[in-house]
Amino acid sequence: HVDLEVGRVLAAMHECGAADDTLVIFTSDHGDMLGDHALLAKGAMLYDPCVRVPLIAYHSGHVQGGQVATGLAQLHDVAATALHAAGAAPEEITGWMPTARNLAVAAAQPDAEIRPFAICAYRNSGIDVRGAYWDPPIDATMVRRAQHKLHRYHAVPGRQEAPIACLFDLARDPLELHDLAHEPHMQDVLAQLQADCDHWQADAMSLA
Secondary structure (H helix, E strand, O other): OHHHHHHHHHHHHHHOOOHHHOOEEEEOOOOOEEOHHHOEEOOOOOOHHHHOOOEEEEOOOOOOOOOOOOOOOOOHHHHHHHHHHOOOOHHHHHHHOOOOOOOHHHHHOOOOOOOOOEEEEEEOOOEOOOOOEOOOOOEEEEEEOOOEEEEEEOOEOOOEOOOEEEEEEOOOOOOOOOOOOOOHHHHHHHHHHHHHHHHHHHHHHHHO
16 A cells, blocks of 8 residues: 555656656654564564664655665654755755764765664653553663664663663574673673763753
8 A cells, every 4th residue: 555655656746747856755753563572562662673664765866776775874864865855055954953964875875884873762752551651761772783783771760770781683683582781792892882872862962
C-alpha cells in the first residue's frame, strides 16, 4: 500500500513537470517492536526494530538511483538536507542547526562518513495504562557507531545511582542478543560510546 501511494505522488510530480525541482524523502519517526526481544510497541526500547528507520531520497537529476549510503544519519539531518536543496547557504544551515548534517554528501559519496556516531534519546515521554508518565522516570540514550551500539539507561535518583549499559557488536550480533558491556576486551569500546553520550548531552544542554 505504501509503495502504491508513494508511486502515485511520484507519478503526479512527473505529470505536472515538478520532478526535476522536487526532493522527496521517505522516512519515519520510529519503528515498532513486534515481538522482538519479547517486546511490543515503541518507547524506551533501543533495539534496531524500534530506532532504525527507512531513509530513502529521490531527486531526479541530482540523486543517482540504486545507491545505498553506509554513513550514519539522524532525522534532523533531513531538515538540513531540505534546506540545502531549497538553496540555503551552508553557513545559514549551520547557524540554524549546528548539529545537523547535509545528506546530499551521501548522494555524491555513498561511502562518506556523515557523522562519527548517531544518537537516539528517550526522555520519559511515554505514558502507562493509567495515562500517567512513568514513575520512576525512564531516561535512555542510544549511541551507535559503525560497528558498535550502546543502550544506556540513565540513573534514577534514590533508586538507581548509576547508568545501566548494554553493548552490542552489530557486525557479529545484528539481532542484539549478546550484551558485551561486562566483557573485559570491550571496555575501551564501551568507554568510547559512553564518552560520545556524555559529549552529546553536554552539547544538547548548551543548545537548549
